[in-house]
Amino acid sequence: MLRDYLPNLTDDVASTEIVTGATIYRDRWSIPHIYAENAHDAFFAQGYATAQDRLWQMDFDRLRCLGRAAEYLGPSAITEDSLMRRRDFETVSLADYDLCSTEAKVALDAYAEGVNAFINSNDALPYEYELLRAEPEPWEPWHCIVVYKVRNSAEGGFQSKLWRSELAAKIGPEKAAKLSPGYQQGMYLTVPPGVVYNGPAENAVDELRATVNATAPLREIDGGSNGWAVSGDLTASGIPMVGGDSHRGLEVPNVYYQIHMRTDEFDVLGHSVPGMPMVMHFAHNRHVAWGMTHGGVDTQDLFVEQLRRTNDGVEYLFKGEWLVAETSRQQLRVRGDATQTIEAIKTHHGPIISGSADDGWGIALADPGSNEATPWVDATLDAMKCKNADEFEQALSRWTDRVNNYPYADIHGDFGYALKGRIPIRSAVNGWGPVEGWTGKNEWQGYIPDDELPRSRNPEIGWAVTCNQRVVGEGYPYFLSGSFGSDYRARRIISQIEEAKTNGHLLRVEDMAAFHGDVGTVPGTKLLERLSSLSTYELPSQVSKAALDILLEWDGKLNADSVGAVVYSALNDEISLGLMERNYGIDPDEFAANPDLNAIDHLRRQLKPAFINAINQGGGQEFLAPHESVDTFLATCLTNAANHLQSTYGELGAVTWSDVHITKQVHP
Known part of the structure; x- marks a missing residue:
């Protein structure tokens, strides 16, 4: 048993x-x-x-x-x-x-x-x-x-850089750059709270073209969360409050482990990482509470290295000189199979993760969390013991990786937001993909000083909201990332806080819990605005017309008993497949058999928000096939979604969101 x-x-x-x-x-x-x-x-x-x-x-x-x-x-x-x-x-x-x-x-x-x-x-x-x-x-x-x-450190952004390089090589750097617009105008920033982004959509044609050139030889080898803090002026208790929830992947058991510890030195409750002591995230002690969201900051760079094997080992080219690389032989024991031997190579940029000396090329990964020792463990311990907002921020000044957004509040009335972690100073060129490692032109120039990282203490607007959206505007002097998430969730939370302010309603714990349990979908609501035009479009079948009728009556909420949520989810999937096929050159059938996680991430963060924003402003054709209208594309996606639902579940309306939105856990 x-x-x-x-x-x-x-x-x-x-x-x-x-x-x-x-x-x-x-x-x-x-x-x-x-x-x-x-x-x-x-x-x-x-x-x-x-x-x-x-x-x-x-x-x-x-x-x-x-x-x-x-x-x-x-x-x-x-x-x-x-x-x-x-x-x-x-x-x-x-x-x-x-x-x-x-x-x-x-x-x-x-x-x-x-x-x-x-x-x-x-x-x-x-x-x-x-x-x-x-x-x-x-x-x-x-x-x-x-x-x-x-x-944490083992994850990061380097996979997406390799994917973007592959995409640029496949469809051309100009088109790839257009598919990575960075951040859309009118979307909320984290700092300053309440300000929207008014800078240009980012473009890096030259950088992507250079990336294609840098990685050309390699083609011959195998090569989110919510958080917010509100002022005591907006709460019934007069004390600021913090809310936060993790959007890590679904796992059983969970990636976190809740625990409470009380000693003569500290009294803290929150989330730990199984196998690691202390309490790290979504926590509070008797004085300070804090949440955490992924900062979305790009800290991992890829350097293309020229390698050669010598009688004494392996060398790599840097600024015209051949330098000795660190090498070792690693034995991999394999259950039920023979032991494998691999060669590990490391340059001053970091370990070679792809390629080899025999190929003459390799890609080195530079990463603040794995290239050298840092005092991040002490940062965690100090945060557990902090007695006010100042001590909390000071504790995390030694934090390394991942770079996180921290909404916080203390019992003394202070609240705010801080971005914390070790972020290299370098050109935005490094953010698009592998760069030349042998020239010395793309080297790191130290790390952004802690006192220059984005933060906001007691903003006049009365709140700070961080949901993986862009952190700061175009005037910030350092490169952070070219791939922040959309502001959908931030916009939804902000709207609820502002609604309470307008109505003179002071927030309570129950309100914060309701924010956590909110089931409204901003992109779904935006899509509904555009779908209304299809009511005059000649849809090809009764089932597609029935699907449209359900959507036009839907309230935009993903409630368990919602039928509209089922149709929206199916339509959303079809739009995703259609955009990937037209823009990434991905075959839908091949994708269904072998999903490309990097394509999914880029679609979620960049392509689909840009498309939805465009179609609500009368555009969007630039994301579609030549001579294909937005109405035709949406009608095709809706028809495919309706046919899929009918063949899978029978009559539309026979199933609700709780019937289809389920998990299927697989043991490793």
């Missing part, structure tokens, strides 16, 4: 590592509340409790980041393992640990002791180990850093 593999949550546990003891109380949701006299014992208990609930997840993340997933998953994980070995998170994680303060090392050490205490004292380990005939290895303090990095 699987019940036999569940941990014992009630018995006392004896350990020689505990100083004075700790109590783990689990509430009705089984969220652990830890009470201890000192920080060491609290973090020991955090490690123990997290291992009780998430040991397999922690262990799997550890192996993934260390390039050892194939030891569990077999040959299917070799490609990912090869990349992770080349990125070498082990070295930087050990360096991060060495850079930690004594206090931060106590937290990491104690957490590891707690994890190992569970592993060693309990036979009821997760069932996955039984299936694999495996046992978890001891947890070392630096493993905590590893599991954080696999969820």
Whole structure:
């Protein structure tokens, strides 16, 4: 029985590592509340409790980041393992640990002791180990850093840069640049709150053309969240409030682990990362509360390197000189298959993630979160203990990666927003794709000073809203990104806050919860405005006419019992496929069999918002096939959507949003 593999949550546990003891109380949701006299014992208990609930997840993340997933998953994980070995998170994680303060090392050490205490004292380990005939290895303090990095530093924007380069090579740099307009006029910025973007739609034809040229030799080889803070002037309590929710991918178990810890040194409740001590995001202590959204900032650059093999190793060209690259041989153990050997190469830009010395070319990844040690662990610990907004911002001045937006508020009446993280100073050219690494023209010039990062304290408008939209306007002196998300969610939250202000309604916790539970869709509402013109268009079938009638009566909300939401979702999918086919050259049938995640991301952030904005202003034909009108395109998409719904579910209106909007979890 699987019940036999569940941990014992009630018995006392004896350990020689505990100083004075700790109590783990689990509430009705089984969220652990830890009470201890000192920080060491609290973090020991955090490690123990997290291992009780998430040991397999922690262990799997550890192996993934260390390039050892194939030891569990077999040959299917070799490609990912090869990349992770080349990125070498082990070295930087050990360096991060060495850079930690004594206090931060106590937290990491104690957490590891707690994890190992569970592993060693309990036979009821997760069932996955039984299936694999495996046992978890001891947890070392630096493993905590590893599991954080696999969820954060290991991700980033470099994949989209490779994709844009491929797209430019496929359809030409001019067209690719037009499909990456950056940010549309009239969309809200994060800073200053309430201001919209009035700069030009960004264009980088020359940069993309250079990218195509830089990567030409490589073609021969394989080559969001919501957050807001409102002033106490707008709340019933007179104290500012913070709201925030994560938009990470759906996982079971979740990417976060809720926990509460109280000691003589701190009292904090929020979200931790399984395998990592402390509380990191969506948290509050007795003095300060904070949310977090992804900053959308581009911090990872790709450098095309010229490589050559010599009798002594591998060299790379830089400013006319051949420099010695770091090299190592990595052995990948593969479950059920032979051990694989890969060569890892590193230049001063970073590890070579694609290409080889034998090819003569490679792409190096420069990344603030993995290229060198930084004191981000101490930033987390200090944030947990902060007593006011100033201390909170100061704590995160040492934060590294990911670069995040932080809405915050304290009990003293201060509230605001701050962008925090390590952002390299360099040209916007680096943001479009791989750049020449051998010329020295695209080098980083240090990092943006913390006191020059965007922030807003107690804005007069009374709120700060950050939902992955563009952070600042065109006048900001440093390059942040060319690929922010739209302002749809920010616009919706802002409208609700402003509506409350207009009506003289002071916000309460219940209102903030309602913002979280809001099911209105801004792009859906915008699309409905344009679809009304199809009422006079000659649609080809009764089912397509029925679909249009349903949409025109829809209230634009994705309620569980909504029929209109089902039709809108199907239409939205067809519009996406149609835009990708016409603009990216992607065949819909091939896409259905093998979805291109980079294309989906670009479509969501750039292409579709630009298209919806254009069609509501009388344009949009530039995104379509020659001589194809917007009405014809929308009618085709609507017909395809209606036919799909009819063939899948029968009569339109027979199913609601709750019937079709479901998840299907697959174990790795």
